[in-house]
Amino acid sequence: MIDLSAPATKVKINYSPKNASGYKSASSAVGKSRKTQVRGLHNFFIWLAIKLRIFFLVIMTVRSLKKAIEYYRQIIHLRENVWNGNMKKIYRVGGKYFYNQYTPAWPSKQYDEMIVRETRRRIFHETSHSCSFVFFAITRKCPLRCEHCFEWDNLNKKETFTAKELDLIVDHYKKQGMFQMHLSGGEPMLRVREMVELLNKHGNNVDFWVLTSGFNCTRENLSLLKQAGLKGIVVSIDHYIAELHDAFRRKAGSYDAALKAVQYAQELQLATAISICVTKSFLAAGHLWPYAEFARELGVEFVQLLEPRNIGNYKDQDVLLDEMHIQMLEDFFKSVNHSKETSNYPTFSYHGFHQRRVGCFAGSRSIYIDSAGNVHSCPFCHTAAYNIKSFIDNNKLAEVPQKLNECPRFGKVV
Ligand code: SF4
Numbered sequence: 001m002i003d004l005s006a007p008a009t010k011v012k013i014n015y016s017p018k019n020a021s022g023y024k025s026a027s028s029a030v031g032k033s034r035k036t037q038v039r040g041l042h043n044f045f046i047w048l049a050i051k052l053r054i055f056f057l058v059i060m061t062v063r064s065l066k067k068a069i070e071y072y073r074q075i076i077h078l079r080e081n082v083w084n085g086n087m088k089k090i091y092r093v094g095g096k097y098f099y100n101q102y103t104p105a106w107p108s109k110q111y112d113e114m115i116v117r118e119t120r121r122r123i124f125h126e127t128s129h130s131c132s133f134v135f136f137a138i139t140r141k142c143p144l145r146c147e148h149c150f151e152w153d154n155l156n157k158k159e160t161f162t163a164k165e166l167d168l169i170v171d172h173y174k175k176q177g178m179f180q181m182h183l184s185g186g187e188p189m190l191r192v193r194e195m196v197e198l199l200n201k202h203g204n205n206v207d208f209w210v211l212t213s214g215f216n217c218t219r220e221n222l223s224l225l226k227q228a229g230l231k232g233i234v235v236s237i238d239h240y241i242a243e244l245h246d247a248f249r250r251k252a253g254s255y256d257a258a259l260k261a262v263q264y265a266q267e268l269q270l271a272t273a274i275s276i277c278v279t280k281s282f283l284a285a286g287h288l289w290p291y292a293e294f295a296r297e298l299g300v301e302f303v304q305l306l307e308p309r310n311i312g313n314y315k316d317q318d319v320l321l322d323e324m325h326i327q328m329l330e331d332f333f334k335s336v337n338h339s340k341e342t343s344n345y346p347t348f349s350y351h352g353f354h355q356r357r358v359g360c361f362a363g364s365r366s367i368y369i370d371s372a373g374n375v376h377s378c379p380f381c382h383t384a385a386y387n388i389k390s391f392i393d394n395n396k397l398a399e400v401p402q403k404l405n406e407c408p409r410f411g412k413v414v
Contacts, residue, residue, distance in 0.1 A: 001128050013222055024296055030322050032227075036301055037089060037301075037344065038092050043090060045094040046097055047090065048258065049077075051402055052147070053107070053112075054115050057062075057115040057119065058071050058072045059289045061120060062119065062123055065294060071369055074122055075122075075256070075271050078118075078324060078358070080374075081354055081357060081358045082354040082358075083337060084337070089347045091347075093270070093271045094270070097168075099233060100302060102133060102180070102349075103347070104180055104207045106283065108288075110180060110206070113177075113179050114132065117132055127208055130307050131177065131366070131367045132177055132178060132179055132366065133178070133179075133180045133366035133367075134173050134366065135181075135182045135184055135366065135367070135379055136184065136369045137185050137186060137371035138184070138185060138186070138188050138191055138194070138371070139186035139187065139188060139371060140157050140158070140159055140160060140371040140372070141155075141156060141185070142154060142155050142156065142187045142190075142191050143251065144187070144215065144251045146213075146238075146252065146312075146314060146359075147248050147250070147314070147340060148312070150250075150311050150314075150380060151185070151377055152312035153312060154372045157372075161373070163193075165196065166194055167386060168397060170198055170201075170206070170402065172283070172400065173367075174206060178206060179205070179206060179207065180208075181206050181259075182208075182209045182210070182211050182234070183195055183208060183211065184210075184211040184379075185211075185371060186340050186371050187215050188298065189210070189212050189216035189221060192224060192225065195208075195210065195225060195228075196228045199228035199229045200229070203229030203245075204229070204303075207230065207231045207232060209230070209231055209271075210230060210232075210233050210234070211236075211275070212261060213235070213257070213258065214235050214236075214261035214262075215237075217260065217261035217264060218263075219264045220356075222268055223268055226268045228367070231271050232271030232273065233263045233270050233271070233274070234304065235272070236275050236277075237255070237259075237262075237274045237275070237276060238292055239255075239276075239287070240278050240294035242255035242256070245258070248277075259298075262300060266300075269304070273300060273302035274298065274303055274304070276291065276301050276306065277307075278306065278329060279319065280308075283328050284325070288332050292348070296344065296346060301347065303348045303357050304348075304350075304352040305329060305348060305352075306351075307320070307321050307326075308321070309380045309381075311380065311382055326356075329352065330353055332348075333350040333353050359407070360410040362378030362381075362409040367389055369383075373388045373389030374386075374387050374388075375404070377389065377407055381407050381409060384408075
């Protein structure tokens, strides 16, 4: 395990990347990063257009002005709870607008479907569509050995799903109302050919993203996915210092591969996010702000901050963040997303913030299919409700239950 720890009582948040030892300019590593953030009047009018569209969809669903105002406010309020206020950052990539990696691109029928679904949930207390968003671990194969891996116990065994079964599963959840799917693993880029087939078949109705370590993200492979309709990519980068990222991922060269993946994705007009498992030692050593500067230099649209969980390779380890570290993350999350000084930084998502206030979206809007076929409400709490593979083997996909075990830690957002 990497030890970057400083005594917790001496924590000092470092606001300058230049002060972080080993910091290397991201732009020198990947070349000129793109600028996709929509600013000024363009930003104002796009948000106006999006909000008018939301209101239109709500009023068409409830058919009452008074109720439409009420439900519109509820939807906006939910968003403000997630982002600690009115989050204005938005990005234009490939002719579409994105404001986070968990919301379909705008404008699109998938985006409209999300709003209608959210409205119906409120009016009719509809909870049947629990799987609008599906994380799908399509492979058990992975060449990395990451310190925090939550799929650890499933990795590098016989593949669970054939190409045909991947298609059956996507088709099943599409019929259940899924409009966005993130393909993960293992390393999903080991199944590029199958992903291209899935996207060619289902990409018109589902926004697909790929979650990768950067392995096998050649320009050619990402180009094939882009042509098939891929919307975005989430690349795991756990440190801005190459050696420490590679040590965390236990594979030399994985930092360079991750940066290349970001570069190619940007050149191909894919929305790009990076994801980091924020450990106690990372926080204690003051690496968060330098990492934010690194992300800004990379020119990615989104950064996902994940808390370590004691599952998978972290099972039985003392990795859960304590109150002080959570407070640091929350302060950072509020500041980096809303302050003037960081208005040109990427959008940082931190699930822990809304989970501790309004619950988790897992189980009510999203599900996680692990690489062994177990279906959980989320990747981080292993509470499988059923195994999708056994339904396929018994030719009973139509009988898959809708009910999922909800997050045992935070409960679900209603
Ligand atoms: S976290 Fe992802 S990349 Fe790392 S070992 Fe697990 S599956 Fe592989």
